[in-house]
Amino acid sequence: MKDKQLINSSSTKVPDQRWQIAIADADLATQIAQETDLSPLMAQVLINRRLTTLAQVQAFLSPESQYLSSPLADFPDLPLSLELLINAINTRQKIAICGDYDADGMTSTALLLRALRSLGAQVDYAIPSRMAEGYGINKRIIDEFYEEGVRLLITVDNGIAAYDPIAHARELGITVIITDHHDLPPLLPPAHAILNPKMIAETSPYRGVAGVGVAYILARALAQSMGSSSDLTDSLLELFTLGTIADLAPLTGVNRRWVKQGLQVLAKSRLAGVQALIQVSGLSNEKNLKPEAIGFRLGPRINAVGRIADPQVVIELLITDDEGVALERAMQCEQINQQRQKLCEEIEQEAIALCESGKGANQPFNIQDNWVFLVVHPDWHHGVIGIVASRLVERYGVPVFIGTYEDETRQHIRGSARSIPEFNVFEALEFCKDLLDKHGGHRAAGGFSFKAENLEALRSRLRTFAHQTLAPEYLKPLVIVDVEATLAQVDFSLHSQLEALHPCGMENPDPVFWSANVRIHEQKKIGKGHLKVTLSQDEGLGQLAKKITAIAWRWGDFYPLPSRMDIAYRLRTNEWNGEVSLELELVGGRSSSAASERTEFVYGDRCYACRLVELDTGKEIRIRNPEGKVLIVQQGQRIGQLTHVSTEPMEVDVCQPPYFALIKSALEALGIGKEQNEKMTG
Known part of the structure; x- marks a missing residue:
């Protein structure tokens, strides 16, 4: 679409969002950039992740170089769990695993099945019915295990809240090991051993592991205790990586370290089921798998089975060594996921219709x-x-x-x-x-x-x-932004540096940049409600920078976008016909006059909202804190007003702490230039 058509369109609109822009620390960013030879933009992203010293930055960028404590020291019941399992394996006791029907629970189940069987254990599994029974181990499963001769039971990704079922198992004489990561109930179940990261020190690197992480720690320690080969460890690492990303576990601590290693072996997987899943997901040509490939391509195909079909399909996929069986199960996952996608689309449209009608x-x-x-x-x-x-x-x-x-x-x-x-x-x-x-x-x-x-x-x-806990300004989708960048700064060098942040995911999100007053040259709808746009940004003296392509997922309702706007985006690469190009993934948009609209920012670990208002007497900035107090300051005035609905307005000297720094941070979040900033802050 031509620029003229865009400019003349009266129907242009932008997403109705609220932006929370991190406050830039230019001095610290410059210092970190100089110490690490990184871009100041990259340095600011690291600061936003609370990495403010050279040692912290180096530890984050090279997690494998850091000392890792033994899980035997961090999990009090791990030595006992190993003793119980080794004894059961050596005496040929029947062992059973009770898992869960989500990706975390299914990968945990498959991981322990592979590990125990490779170590010579007699082991079977069960997963409760999502539709008929719901989450967690139950009395029926325990009774069936007992009748089959099971004498040692392991729960994965469940069990920590199942007091009555675990007590029932104990009454039957079954030894119980709980492996779980969910929050602790007031009364813990009477299991023989419990492995749960919520029960260990908050400073432990294992604190954030998901259910599959606990299963991996147990299986790895057991394999090491029994002298297993590294081949088993690699296959277990693949399943840990798959489950951790699919479960949206935080990619910090040991998760970051192991997922980074796991992504390397996952791309060259030796597991027949993972190979087949990669094939049907269209990822066979990917040399390096990234978390988003797992999160958006592999994970949904696993999760779909647990949501609307029989989890046994996924378990068989992940434990088989038969390529034919693996491909058959992977195709089932593909078909089930297509059904899941159709169901989601239908229900979403019906829900929207119900909402709006x-x-x-x-x-x-x-x-x-x-x-x-x-x-x-x-x-x-x-x-x-x-x-x-x-x-x-x-x-x-x-x-x-x-x-x-x-x-x-x-x-x-x-x-x-x-x-x-x-x-x-x-x-x-x-x-x-x-x-x-x-x-x-x-x-x-x-x-x-x-x-x-x-x-x-x-x-x-x-x-x-909701009315007791929320404020009206919270009722818009939130876009969390790292730092402002010009499109001229967005290049392959920056993208290469950002690669060091991977694996990105929960608690370590992909960086989000924003650029002001970007010009939209062309735009068109693609796929099911997405937009593809071509844009650029003025570089001064009336010159236009080179154009760059951007994708805006699920932005079809905002077509056509205005000819100029502020954008928030992630940086991506796109490979086509052997050529690699940079492109933007748009996550936020606002009018280019948004400096006069409401913006969120973080100052001193607290979230504030600010707005610049044009008055006949000049400009006025209004800053609201989480308790609803509002600071009102007119341009060039030393005295401002601090107001709240429950109290009388109070005059404050805005040149004194903490108001001066707060106002400066708010103006930076609004994108106010240095000269105007000095005018507002006197």
């Missing part, structure tokens, strides 16, 4: 009135509604609770919740617990069930909780 919700959904979204439909699949909830959070920027009926009687509803950073799902469910049958989760996500007759009461209660 008001059917089933008494009235059309109004963000400003409700602040939280609860939608229920009888025909949705339990296994995928959590994915849809995440998409609705992305679309509306509010917490989403989504449910469907458990059976044809429509008397009970089961659901999933996903949230925004400022809304704690678990606390919300606790606030509503008298209306719920069961609930659980954490800050960002949760699950729940309740009687259908309580639907409207629950909707009202959630709305009350």
Whole structure:
């Protein structure tokens, strides 16, 4: 599309987002850049990750060079677990594994099966039914294991909250080892041994491992104790890497170290199932697998099976050495994932329609009135509604609770919740617990069930909780931005430096840059609701920089974009016909006059919101803190006002700490130039 067409279009719009821009520390960034020979942009990204010394930066960029303590010292019950397992293997006792139906649980199950069988154990497994039984080990599974002669039971990715089932196993004389990573209940189950990173020191590098990480630690220690070869260790590392990334575990500590190693062996996998999965996922030509390839290509094909089909398909895929069986199971994963994608698209569109029409919700959904979204439909699949909830959070920027009926009687509803950073799902469910049958989760996500007759009461209660804990400015999708860059700075040299940050993922996200007043030359819709644009940025003296391509996933609703805008983006490479080019992945957009609109920033580990207002008497900056206090300062004035709805306004000297530095940080977040900054701060 031509520029003239864009300029004349009255229907242009940008995403309705809130930007949280990290405050730049130019002096420290320059110092780190000089000490490490890195770009100041890269240095600022490292500062944003709380890496502020040369030693911290070096440890992060080269995790394999750091000392790693023995897990035998960090996990108190690990020595006992090894003793119990070695004794069971040597005496030919039957061992059983109880796993879970998500990617973490399935890879954990496969990992331990491979390890134990290679070490000579008699071992089988079971995974509870997602639809009929729900999460975690239960009495039925234990009774069946007992009847089959099982005398040692290992849970993976579950068990820490299963007091009654574990007590039942103990009564039957079964030895129980729990391996789990979920939060600790008030009363721990009476297992013989428990391996859970929540029970070890917070300073331990193993603190952030997922369920597959605990299984890997146990299996690796067992293999070492029994003198196993490195071939087994490599195959276990592949499954650890697959499960850790697919489960969105934090890529810090030992996870970062092992995933970095695992990605190298995963691309050249010796496991027939992983090879087949890579083949059907279209990744066969990838020389180096990155976390996003696993997170968006391999992980969904594994997770889809656990969501809507039989997890046994994935277990067989990951434990078989038969290439024919592996390809057959990989094709099943592919077909199931296509079905999952179709279900998600259908449910998402139906949920949007319900939301915006008001059917089933008494009235059309109004963000400003409700602040939280609860939608229920009888025909949705339990296994995928959590994915849809995440998409609705992305679309509306509010917490989403989504449910469907458990059976044809429509008397009970089961659901999933996903949230925004400022809304704690678990606390919300606790606030509503008298209306719920069961609930659980954490800050960002949760699950729940309740009687259908309580639907409207629950909707009202959630709305009350949202109004008590949120503020209106939180009700927009959040874009967290690292640092401003000009498009001239975006080159292969910067991209090469950013590679050192990998593996990126949870708690170590891909860097997000922003550029001001970018010119959109061409734009078109591609695929299912995506945009492809060509853009550039003025370099001075009226000259235009070279053009660069950008992809904006799920931005079809914003077509056409305005001819000029501020953009937030990640840096990517694209290979086509043997040529590699740089491109941007757009994650945020705002009008180029957004300096006068609301912007979020972090100062002193706290999140603030600021806005620049044009008045007849000059410019005025308004800064709001998390408690709702607002600092109002007019340009050139030394005295400002500190206001709050519950108190009288108070005059403060903005040239004194902490106000002066706070105002300066706010102006930097708004993108105000140095000259204007000096005028505002006197």
